[in-house]
Amino acid sequence: MAPLKIIPLGGLGEFGLNMMLIEYGDAAIAVDCGLMFPDANLLGIDLVIPDVSYLLEDGDKLKAIVLTHAHEDHVGALPYILKHLDVPIYGTRLTLGLLANKLKEHDLEDSAEVHEITAGEPWNIAPFRIEGIRVTHSLMDCLALAIETPVGTIIHTGDFKIDNTPMEGEMFDFQRFAAYGEKGVLLLMSDSTNVERSGYTPSEREVGTNLEQIIEHSTGKVVVSTFSSSIPRIQQVIDISERCDRRVVLSGRSMIRNSQVAADLGYLHLPRSFMTESERWQDLPVDRLTFLTTGSQGEPLSALHRIALDDHKTIKVEPGDTVILSSKFIPGNEKTISNLINHLYRRGAEVHYEKVSEIHVSGHARKPCCS
Numbered sequence: 001m002a003p004l005k006i007i008p009l010g011g012l013g014e015f016g017l018n019m020m021l022i023e024y025g026d027a028a029i030a031v032d033c034g035l036m037f038p039d040a041n042l043l044g045i046d047l048v049i050p051d052v053s054y055l056l057e058d059g060d061k062l063k064a065i066v067l068t069h070a071h072e073d074h075v076g077a078l079p080y081i082l083k084h085l086d087v088p089i090y091g092t093r094l095t096l097g098l099l100a101n102k103l104k105e106h107d108l109e110d111s112a113e114v115h116e117i118t119a120g121e122p123w124n125i126a127p128f129r130i131e132g133i134r135v136t137h138s139l140m141d142c143l144a145l146a147i148e149t150p151v152g153t154i155i156h157t158g159d160f161k162i163d164n165t166p167m168e169g170e171m172f173d174f175q176r177f178a179a180y181g182e183k184g185v186l187l188l189m190s191d192s193t194n195v196e197r198s199g200y201t202p203s204e205r206e207v208g209t210n211l212e213q214i215i216e217h218s219t220g221k222v223v224v225s226t227f228s229s230s231i232p233r234i235q236q237v238i239d240i241s242e243r244c245d246r247r248v249v250l251s252g253r254s255m256i257r258n259s260q261v262a263a264d265l266g267y268l269h270l271p272r273s274f275m276t277e278s279e280r281w282q283d284l285p286v287d288r289l290t291f292l293t294t295g296s297q298g299e300p301l302s303a304l305h306r307i308a309l310d311d312h313k314t315i316k317v318e319p320g321d322t323v324i325l326s327s328k329f330i331p332g333n334e335k336t337i338s339n340l341i342n343h344l345y346r347r348g349a350e351v352h353y354e355k356v357s358e359i360h361v362s363g364h365a366r367k368p369c370c371s
Contacts (some may be wrong), residue, residue, distance in 0.1 A: 035076035068158030138363030152186025252294035252303035319348030
C-alpha cells in the first residue's frame with residue numbers, strides 16, 4: 001500500500017496562497033489555488049502565487065484542482081497555474097461563475113476544463129472519492145471537502161464560520177460532518193484563521209445594522225469599499241441604500257463584473273435603478289448616491305485608490321462625504337491601507353474602517369471560550 005502524502009504548496013502558516021496537495025501513489029489532487037498580496041518586503045511584486053515546481057516535474061500526477069470557494073486567496077492563482085498545468089477544475093456554480101471572468105482575461109476560457117459540483121453529490125477522481133459539504137462563510141456556495149482515500153478519510157474544512165442566520169439561507173451542514181465523524185476520519189485539516197480569538201463570530205447580518213446607521217445619517221455621497229467577491233456584503237449595502245432612497249452606482253471593473261455574474265446566477269439581486277460609474281449619475285443629488293467600489297486593501301490600481309488620490313475620472317470625494325472600508329486589514333497591507341485612509345481624510349471625508357467602526361464581521365470561526 002502506497003503512503004498518503006499531504007503537501008502544502010502554500011497557505012500553511014500564512015494568509016493567502018492556499019493550495020494543498022493530497023497525493024496517493026501516482027495520483028494527486030489539489031485543494032484550491034490561491035494568490036497572496038505582497039508585503040512591503042516584496043518590492044516590485046504585484047502578486048504571489050504557489051510554487052508548483054514539484055508538480056511540473058511530473059505533469060501527469062495532478063488529476064484535478066478542487067475549489068472550496070471563490071475568494072482570491074483560494075482561486076486567484078489559477079489563471080497563472082493553468083498556463084503550465086493542463087488539469088480539470090471542480091467548483092460550485094458561483095465559484096465557477098466568478099472564476100470564468102479571470103479565465104477570460106487570460107484567454108483561457110475555451111481551453112480550461114471546468115466541472116460544476118454540488119454539495120452532497122460525491123464524485124470520483126481515482127483513487128479518491130470526494131464530497132462537498134455545505135459550510136457558511138462570507139460568500140455563498142462554499143464547501144468543505146470529504147476526501148476518501150485508500151487509507152482513510154480526510155476532511156478539509158475550507159474557510160468557514162458557523163452562521164445560523166446566513167444571508168443566502170445556505171445552512172452549515174452539521175449532519176454530514178457528523179456522519180463522517182461516525183464513520184471515522186483519518187485527518188482533519190481545519191481553517192484556523194481566528195484560532196487566537198475566543199468566542200463566537202457574529203453573523204453577516206449583524207454588520208448590516210451598523211452599516212445602515214452610518215448610511216442613514218450620511219449627508220453627502222457614500223462610498224462603500226469591499227471585496228468584489230463579498231456578495232452578501234454587497235447585497236446588504238444595496239438593500240440599505242434602497243431603504244435610504246439612494247441610487248447604487250457600481251465602480252471598479254471587478255465590482256461591476258462580479259456583481260453582474262452573481263446577479264445572472266441568482267445570488268445577487270440588483271435593483272433596476274442601479275448604475276455603473278460610466279453612466280450619467282452626476283445629475284442626481286449627492287445625498288442620494290451610494291458608490292460600491294473595490295480597493296479596500298489600498299490596491300494601487302483600484303477605484304478607491306484613484307478616488308482617494310483625486311485621480312478618478314468621474315468620482316470625487318469631498319467634504320461631507322462618507323467612505324466605508326467594509327473589510328478587514330489583511331496582514332501585510334496595514335501601511336498601504338493607512339495611507340489610503342489618510343488621503344481620504346485629506347479630501348474631507350468621514351472614514352469608517354474596522355478599527356473605529358463595526359462595519360465588518362469575519363468569515364472565520366473563533367475558538368470556544370474557556371469554561
